[in-house]
Amino acid sequence: xxxxxxxxxxxxxxxxxxxxxxxxxxxxxxxxxxxxxxxxxxxxxxxxxxxxxxxxxxxxxxxxxxxxxxxxxxxxxxxxxxxxxxxxxxxxxxxxxxxxxxxxxxxxxxxxxxxxxxxxxxxxxxxxxxxxxxxxxxxxxxxxxxxxxxxxxxxxxxxxxxxxxxxxxxxxxxxxxxxxxxxxxxxxxxxxxxxxxxxxxxxxxxxxxxxxxxxxxxxxxxxxxxxxxxxxxxxxxxxxxxxxxxxxxxxxxxxxxxxxxxxxxxxxxxxxxxxxxxxxxxxxxxxxxxxxxxxxxxxxxxxxxxxxxxxxxxxxxxxxxxxxxxxxxxxxxxxxxxxxxxxxxxxxxxxxxxxxxxxxxxxxxxxxxx
Numbered sequence: 001x002x003x004x005x006x007x008x009x010x011x012x013x014x015x016x017x018x019x020x021x022x023x024x025x026x027x028x029x030x031x032x033x034x035x036x037x038x039x040x041x042x043x044x045x046x047x048x049x050x051x052x053x054x055x056x057x058x059x060x061x062x063x064x065x066x067x068x069x070x071x072x073x074x075x076x077x078x079x080x081x082x083x084x085x086x087x088x089x090x091x092x093x094x095x096x097x098x099x100x101x102x103x104x105x106x107x108x109x110x111x112x113x114x115x116x117x118x119x120x121x122x123x124x125x126x127x128x129x130x131x132x133x134x135x136x137x138x139x140x141x142x143x144x145x146x147x148x149x150x151x152x153x154x155x156x157x158x159x160x161x162x163x164x165x166x167x168x169x170x171x172x173x174x175x176x177x178x179x180x181x182x183x184x185x186x187x188x189x190x191x192x193x194x195x196x197x198x199x200x201x202x203x204x205x206x207x208x209x210x211x212x213x214x215x216x217x218x219x220x221x222x223x224x225x226x227x228x229x230x231x232x233x234x235x236x237x238x239x240x241x242x243x244x245x246x247x248x249x250x251x252x253x254x255x256x257x258x259x260x261x262x263x264x265x266x267x268x269x270x271x272x273x274x275x276x277x278x279x280x281x282x283x284x285x286x287x288x289x290x291x292x293x294x295x296x297x298x299x300x301x302x303x304x305x306x307x308x309x310x311x312x313x314x315x316x317x318x319x320x321x322x323x324x325x326x327x328x329x330x331x332x333x334x335x336x337x338x339x340x341x342x343x344x345x346x347x348x349x350x351x352x353x354x355x356x357x358x359x360x361x362x363x364x365x366x367x368x369x370x
Contacts, residue, residue, distance in 0.1 A: 031251075050074060099113040125149075277362050
C-alpha cells in the first residue's frame with residue numbers, strides 16, 4: 001500500500017494537495033502475519049469487582065446502591081458483620097474487569113486486565129482492585145484478578161473551571177490476573193491444520209499452497225477456499241508444533257484488492273497500488289455564497305402615534321472561482337496522484353471526486369469510508 005494524507009498530516013501533504021512517495025513494489029510478508037491457525041484463539045473474560053483505597057473519589061453509595069451491596073457482601077465473607085450498619089465510604093468504586101485469555105494459557109501464568117468504573121466515581125487513581133473472579137462465556141471462572149491500578153488520565157478543577165486529560169475512570173493492571181483454568185485444546189494431536197487467511201483472497205491462498213508444497217516432498221497443503229489452506233501433518237513428518245515453527249517465517253507476497261480508504265474525520269486518504277482509472281475529465285472550482293442580514297430601523301414621523309418600523313435588508317454575495325478542468329487517466333497510481341495535484345483540490349473535495357469517479361465507472365477500486 002502507498003500511504004498519503006491530507007493537510008499537514010504526517011508531513012506528506014501540504015496546501016491540500018497530494019504527494020506521492022516512491023513506490024518500491026509490494027513488500028514480502030511472513031506467513032505468520034497472513035494467517036491464523038484455526039482453533040488457536042483467544043477468549044474474552046469479564047468480572048465484576050471493587051476498587052478500594054481511593055482518595056475520596058469513589059462511588060456515591062446513595063447513587064450507586066450496587067456498590068454498597070457488593071462491599072457488604074465482601075465484608076461478610078471476611079467475617080465482618082455490617083447488617084443494620086450505616087456506612088457511607090467514599091473510597092470504594094464498583095468496576096467491570098475485562099481481559100483476554102491468551103491461547104495456550106496455562107494455570108499459574110499471568111495476563112493483563114483492564115478496569116472500568118460503572119458507578120459515579122470521579123477517578124480510580126491510586127486504587128487497588130480486590131480479588132475478582134473472571135468468567136468466560138460458559139460462566140466458568142478462568143482467572144482471578146487483583147492488584148494496584150495504573151491510571152494514565154487525571155482530572156482537576158475548582159469552582160469555576162476544570163481540566164481533564166485522558167480518562168481517570170479507566171485503568172489497567174499489567175499481569176494483574178492469574179490464570180486458574182486452561183481451555184482444553186490438544187494442539188499436538190491435530191492431524192490436519194487449517195490456516196485461515198486474515199484477508200481472504202484466492203490468489204494469496206493459492207500462493208501459500210504452492211509455497212508449502214514446494215517446501216515439503218509429499219505436497220501436504222491443499223487450498224479449500226479463498227480463506228482456508230489445509231495442511232496434512234502426516235505428510236510432513238513433523239509434529240504440529242514443530243511444523244508451525246518451521247513454516248511461520250516463510251516470506252511471500254500477498255495479493256491485495258484495489259482499495260481507496262478515506263478517513264473523513266482526519267482527511268487521510270490511502271490508495272492501494274493497484275488502483276486504476278480510465279481517462280476522465282474532472283472540473284473542480286469552489287463556490288462561496290454569503291448571506292448577510294442588515295436590517296434598517298425607520299423611525300416614526302414626529303408628533304404621530306406611529307411606531308418605529310424595522311425594514312429587513314438582505315445582502316447576498318456569490319464568489320465563484322473559475323473551475324479548472326483536468327484530465328485524469330492512465331494505468332498507474334502516479335498518474336492519478338499527479339492529476340489530483342494539478343487540480344489543487346481542497347481536502348473535502350477529494351472525497352467527492354473519488355466518489356464521482358467511482359459513480360462514473362472510471363475508478364477501478366473499492367472505496368472504504370471511515
